[in-house]
Amino acid sequence: MSILNIFNQVEISHYIYLSTVLFAIGLFGVLFRRNAIILLMCIELMLNAVNLLFTAFSSYMGDADGQIFVFFIMVVAAAEAAVGLAILVLVYRNTRKTDVSFLDQLKG
Amino acid sequence: MLTLMIFLPLVGFVINGTLGRFLPKAISGWLGTAAVLGSFIIALMSFMDLTGDTTMPERIYTKLFTFLHVGNFHVDFAFQFDRLSAVMTLIITGIGTLIHMYSIAYMHEDDGFYKFFAYLNLFIFNMLVLVLGSNYLMLFFGWEGVGLCSYLLIGFWYKNASYGKAARKAFIMNRIGDLGLLMGLFLIYDTYGTFEYQDVFRLVFVGSAESNAVNTAIALLLFIGAMGKSAQIPLYTWLPDAMAGPTPVSALIHAATMVTAGIYLVIRSEAIYALSPIAREVVMWIGLATSIMAALIGLKQNDIKKVLAYSTVSQLGLMFIALGCGAYTAALFHVITHAFFKALLFLGSGSVIHGMHHEQDIRHMGGLRKKMPLTYITFLIGTLAITGFPFLSGFFSKDEILVSAFAHNKLVFALALISAGITGFYMFRMFFVTFHGTYRNSHHAYDKVHESPLLMTLPLLVLAVLSVVGGAVNLPHYLGEGISGILHHTLSYDGGGKFSPILMYPEHMPEIEHTTEWLLLAMAVSVFVIAFLYTRNKYVTQGAVPESDEAQAGMGKVLANKFYVDEAYDTAFVSPIEAAGDVVGTYVDDKGVKGLVDGFGSGSNFISRLLSKIQNGNIEYYLVYMVIGVALLLAFNLF
Amino acid sequence: MVLFLFVLMLLNLSKETEPVKSNWWGIAAAISAGSLLLIITAAFQVSGEAVAKNPVEGIGLVKALGKVLFTRFVVPFELTGILFLAAMVGAVLLGKREKGTDALITKEESKG
Numbered sequence: 001m002s003i004l005n006i007f008n009q010v011e012i013s014h015y016i017y018l019s020t021v022l023f024a025i026g027l028f029g030v031l032f033r034r035n036a037i038i039l040l041m042c043i044e045l046m047l048n049a050v051n052l053l054f055t056a057f058s059s060y061m062g063d064a065d066g067q068i069f070v071f072f073i074m075v076v077a078a079a080e081a082a083v084g085l086a087i088l089v090l091v092y093r094n095t096r097k098t099d100v101s102f103l104d105q106l107k108g
Numbered sequence: 109m110l111t112l113m114i115f116l117p118l119v120g121f122v123i124n125g126t127l128g129r130f131l132p133k134a135i136s137g138w139l140g141t142a143a144v145l146g147s148f149i150i151a152l153m154s155f156m157d158l159t160g161d162t163t164m165p166e167r168i169y170t171k172l173f174t175f176l177h178v179g180n181f182h183v184d185f186a187f188q189f190d191r192l193s194a195v196m197t198l199i200i201t202g203i204g205t206l207i208h209m210y211s212i213a214y215m216h217e218d219d220g221f222y223k224f225f226a227y228l229n230l231f232i233f234n235m236l237v238l239v240l241g242s243n244y245l246m247l248f249f250g251w252e253g254v255g256l257c258s259y260l261l262i263g264f265w266y267k268n269a270s271y272g273k274a275a276r277k278a279f280i281m282n283r284i285g286d287l288g289l290l291m292g293l294f295l296i297y298d299t300y301g302t303f304e305y306q307d308v309f310r311l312v313f314v315g316s317a318e319s320n321a322v323n324t325a326i327a328l329l330l331f332i333g334a335m336g337k338s339a340q341i342p343l344y345t346w347l348p349d350a351m352a353g354p355t356p357v358s359a360l361i362h363a364a365t366m367v368t369a370g371i372y373l374v375i376r377s378e379a380i381y382a383l384s385p386i387a388r389e390v391v392m393w394i395g396l397a398t399s400i401m402a403a404l405i406g407l408k409q410n411d412i413k414k415v416l417a418y419s420t421v422s423q424l425g426l427m428f429i430a431l432g433c434g435a436y437t438a439a440l441f442h443v444i445t446h447a448f449f450k451a452l453l454f455l456g457s458g459s460v461i462h463g464m465h466h467e468q469d470i471r472h473m474g475g476l477r478k479k480m481p482l483t484y485i486t487f488l489i490g491t492l493a494i495t496g497f498p499f500l501s502g503f504f505s506k507d508e509i510l511v512s513a514f515a516h517n518k519l520v521f522a523l524a525l526i527s528a529g530i531t532g533f534y535m536f537r538m539f540f541v542t543f544h545g546t547y548r549n550s551h552h553a554y555d556k557v558h559e560s561p562l563l564m565t566l567p568l569l570v571l572a573v574l575s576v577v578g579g580a581v582n583l584p585h586y587l588g589e590g591i592s593g594i595l596h597h598t599l600s601y602d603g604g605g606k607f608s609p610i611l612m613y614p615e616h617m618p619e620i621e622h623t624t625e626w627l628l629l630a631m632a633v634s635v636f637v638i639a640f641l642y643t644r645n646k647y648v649t650q651g652a653v654p655e656s657d658e659a660q661a662g663m664g665k666v667l668a669n670k671f672y673v674d675e676a677y678d679t680a681f682v683s684p685i686e687a688a689g690d691v692v693g694t695y696v697d698d699k700g701v702k703g704l705v706d707g708f709g710s711g712s713n714f715i716s717r718l719l720s721k722i723q724n725g726n727i728e729y730y731l732v733y734m735v736i737g738v739a740l741l742l743a744f745n746l747f
Numbered sequence: 748m749v750l751f752l753f754v755l756m757l758l759n760l761s762k763e764t765e766p767v768k769s770n771w772w773g774i775a776a777a778i779s780a781g782s783l784l785l786i787i788t789a790a791f792q793v794s795g796e797a798v799a800k801n802p803v804e805g806i807g808l809v810k811a812l813g814k815v816l817f818t819r820f821v822v823p824f825e826l827t828g829i830l831f832l833a834a835m836v837g838a839v840l841l842g843k844r845e846k847g848t849d850a851l852i853t854k855e856e857s858k859g
Contacts, residue, residue: 016791024784031731031776034768037758042753061799062806071816075827078835085754086841087854092758093845100727105723728772735779742786746793 009018015056022049028085046075069100109168110187113150113197114236116143120229128222137212140225144208144232144670147196148201155194159598166190169242176245181240182301188242191598192610195440196239196372199447203364204232206567210358210455213563214462218354224264224369228360231257239372243303244293247373250336251289251337254366255282261361262353274349281346285336287372292329295322309379310457313612320383327380327387331394334370339421340428341398345674347421351413355458360414363420370444371424374431375440375610380654381431382613392432399425401671403530407537410654411468413458415538419494420450422531424471426509429524435512436611437596441582442509444595445501448578449493452571456487459560460542467549469652470538476549479557486541486568491539493575495532496636501578507632514628521628525635532639540647548653584625 026049029042051070058066087096118145128136154168167190171739175185185540189197207227215224234257238250241579256279263275297303299322302309312323334340339347348360361367374381374391381388399422406418423446430439461468463480477484493502514521547554559565582595599610666672801819803810814823 016768017788020784020787023787024780027735027783028776028780031735031779031813032730032768032773034728037751038755046748048794057797059806061797061800063799065801067812068816068820072827075831079830081750082834082838083841084836085750089754089757089834091841097801098758100809103727104725107723468822484823732775732779735783739779739783742783746786746790 012056012060015053019049019053019056022046022052032100034101036091036100037085039100040084040088043084044077044081047073109150109154110168110189110240111172113154113201114187114233114240116146117229117232117236117671118152119143119593121226121233124222124226124229127526128226133216133221134212136217136222136225136315137208140229141205141208143229144201145259146203147232148205151194151197151201151381154189155198158189158191158194159468171242180301181297182244183245185246186242186281187237187240187246188305189240192372192375192395193239195595195598196368199237199444200232200235200239200365203447203451204228204360205354206570207360207364207451207455208423210359210458210564210567211354213561215354215355216459224261224354225683227257227260227264228356231261231361231366235369238369242305244296244305244308245303247376248289248293249368251286251333254361254369255279255337255516257288258282258350258361258473260699261293261357262350264353264357268352273744274346274352276345278346279309280349281343282336285333285343288329288336289333291335292326292333295329297422299326301581305376308611312379312383319715324384324386327377327384328390330373330377330380331387331391332375334428336375338368338424338428339398340369340370340394340425341401342422344398344402345670345677346419348414348583348670351411351417351721353368355413355454355461358417359451359454359458362417362542363454364447367420367424367714368447371427371431371439371443374428377681378436379612382434382646388432388434390432392429392520395428395432396520396527397425398422399429399527400458400523400530403527403534405667406534407530408654408664410471412470412473412538412542413454413468415470415534416450416453419453419531419535419717422527423450423494426524426527427504428563429513429520430509433512433520435509437582437599438508439464440510440599441595442505443580444581445493445505445575448571449490449575452486452490452568452575453494455564456483456490459483459564460487462560462564463557464549465556470541472549473542473547474545474549474653475543476557479554480559482559483568486572487539487543489572489575491535493534494641494658495630495639496528499579501575501581503584504579507629508582511625511628516623516646522621525631528632529635530638532636536640537647537654540643544648545653557572630675685739 023046026042026045029045030039033039051073054066054070054073058064058070082102088098091103095102120140122130124136124140126444131139158168165190169186169188171184171186175184176180176183208225211224215221218224231254234253235248236250238254241247241250259275259279259570262278263272265271293303296308300308302308302311335344347362347367351358353361363492400403402418402425406422407413409418411413412639423442427439427442427446428435430442449455460473460476460483463476463483464473467473489500493500496503496506510521510524510528513524550605580594583592601609790843803811803815
């Protein structure tokens with residue numbers, strides 16, 4: 001019960017701002033960085049920002065659905081990271097680079 | 109019965125048109141002839157019903173179906189067989205049968221034999237619809253139909269480009285007249301609210317005095333249509349060019365039937381014309397001008413058929429003079445007699461052309477009377493009839509026109525008399541140069557000149573007999589009360605007051621003293637004699653031959669070149685329109701429309717090339733696009 | 748995150764310098780991200796009061812979470828299991844060492 005009290009003393013709006021800013025920073029990283037690994041890490045950042053928001057709402061409203069959703073988001077994030085890194089390793093083996101801008105064979 | 113009469117030729121057209129290619133020529137030809145003959149017999153029987161019966165109905169009316177029914181606008185596909193249309197139908201089908209018979213022999217070697225008969229039958233059908241329609245719209249239906257058939261038949265030998273041009277000229281000039289006719293029809297509907305003859309004329313008769321201006325407008329517009337169809341000034345130049353068609357076509361369409369459609373229209377609309385003296389004056393003067401001008405041109409023509417063409421135009425002018433003077437019976441009388449002798453003359457000239465193996469220039473003929481005696485005699489009868497030899501049919505009809513002209517306006521009479529005189533000159537000129545004198549072609553061809561076969565000479569004989577006795581239709585009253593004026597009585601008959609006659613406004617027969625009438629008669633005859641003697645002297649005794657084309661000089665040259673009217677029309681109307689067509693063709697069509705359509709293609713090409721640059725395969729760009737897209741979506745959802 | 752570290756170890760990227768993008772990219776990225784930030788914030792401003800759909804007791808506790816997970820959401824739970832299986836198989840297959848290429852890396856590294 002005391003845990004809940006501490007949580008309720010911080011307004012939900014703070015969580016919203018924090019989560020949104022994290023998301024935006026992650027987004028900026030995705031758009032600006034060229035290294036594929038950094039790219040994937042920034043995507044993780046975005047996902048985690050959303051997780052945070054879901055959890056915050058779930059605790060403030062007493063609704064368990066938010067946390068369930070977080071659960072599933074983490075699952076999907078993990079799967080995606082695994083497959084994404086595997087692809088990255090393959091690409092590195094073929095081109096000896098981790099630069100994303102060299103992957104433009106599908107143009108036109 | 110009426111329906112059968114009208115649709116028999118149509119059946120003939122369908123059979124000949126679809127199966128004619130597989131039928132032997134004899135069957136195809138006789139089939140076409142039988143169709144028209146059937147119509148003639150039915151017409152004859154119906155005519156007996158109309159006139160011989162004691163009850164004497166006003167008309168036989170048959171409604172087939174409702175043609176158009178839109179709101180208040182109601183038109184029936186209906187026919188009426190009354191005294192006027194009966195007379196016209198007898199002529200159309202009677203002379204039509206003779207000409208069909210003639211064509212079997214004349215078109216014998218032609219490949220398009222069955223097509224010819226199909227077109228001829230179609231023409232008869234349309235002409236019958238024209239004269240038998242019970243309302244103005246049916247008249248228009250037939251009017252357009254005969255215009256079409258005229259085009260088809262003039263350009264029958266389609267492989268020759270100039271024939272096609274003549275056909276188009278005929279059709280287009282006809283169309284110009286049709287514009288006037290259409291506007292007249294619209295005005296009729298607007299004023300009287302119906303197209304049916306009976307209703308319109310009753311309304312005209314009842315509401316007489318006030319609507320004079322409207323009636324004049326209607327009358328003038330209808331006359332414009334008649335101008336086109338019956339070849340009056342200024343829409344007459346198609347008729348001489350129409351001689352490019354086979355001779356039976358010229359005989360049937362451009363002498364006896366189609367060109368009289370304009371006259372029929374005016375006679376039918378007698379009630380309207382009776383109420384507008386202005387329109388009648390216009391009709392008369394135009395008829396007079398046409399008559400004289402065409403006669404003058406005919407003086408210097410050297411193609412056998414062209415002389416007859418201008419003669420037709422001139423005679424039609426005479427008929428319009430009669431109409432303008434209010435003498436409707438005289439005009440119809442002249443239609444009948446003209447049909448007889450003009451068809452005879454055309455068929456005779458066809459016989460000559462056939463015998464001379466398609467030579468048409470009279471300067472290359474001569475002395476044919478020994479080689480083609482039957483043609484010679486019938487042609488002589490025809491010539492005498494048209495020039496007004498006493499007691500032949502043409503004499504009576506022309507005389508009646510002259511008398512009515514005299515009663516109306518002395519100047520018109522004088523000019524009409526001059527026109528009649530010139531008729532004598534050019535007809536006898538042509539006759540003597542062709543049949544008398546010495547033979548002017550190669551001797552090799554002379555041996556081949558032969559009299560035409562029976563199928564061609566039989567119609568000639570029949571028509572010759574008719575040309576002689578045809579005057580009995582409407583003899584002048586000084587020859588006796590019992591036998592005179594039959595046509596006039598037919599048209600004015602009102603069943604003892606039971607119904608309205610064809611001529612609703614009683615035709616005032618000219619009140620002229622007997623002595624004046626004999627004087628007029630004498631003048632007409634003397635003009636004939638002068639023409640005959642002069643031409644006989646020049647062309648037979650002196651053996652003169654018309655000059656060649658290069659040797660024409662002065663007034664002769666002007667006449668030979670038809671007063672340069674064709675050239676004037678060309679410069680004034682045809683060339684500017686063609687030039688305008690060229691301009692529109694290059695700018696509007698070629699560059700404008702084509703540019704627009706092509707522009708769509710090249711435009712889309714351009715845009716697609718632009719847009720394809722977005723897909724450069726680079727992930728970074730794609731990511732930015734995605735983010736922007738999501739942002740826009742969210743923004744739209746919010747606001 | 749451990750996964751990331753393993754990959755880094757595999758790639759041996761210590762010598763590589765990070766390629767720098769031009770400034771324009773930075774501006775474009777900043778604008779796009781910034782606009783999205785703004786829009787999301789604005790969305791939160793205009794949106795209405797949130798309502799709980801299925802409130803449960805003892806929200807912070809794992810017990811409550813487990814209860815909802817294994818009753819209402821058991822089917823998606825199983826499906827995610829399958830998803831994991833697929834991802835694992837895929838990752839292993841993709842990362843498998845081919846005979847030729849991998850030998851190249853080890854040889855170079857051993858030389859350098």
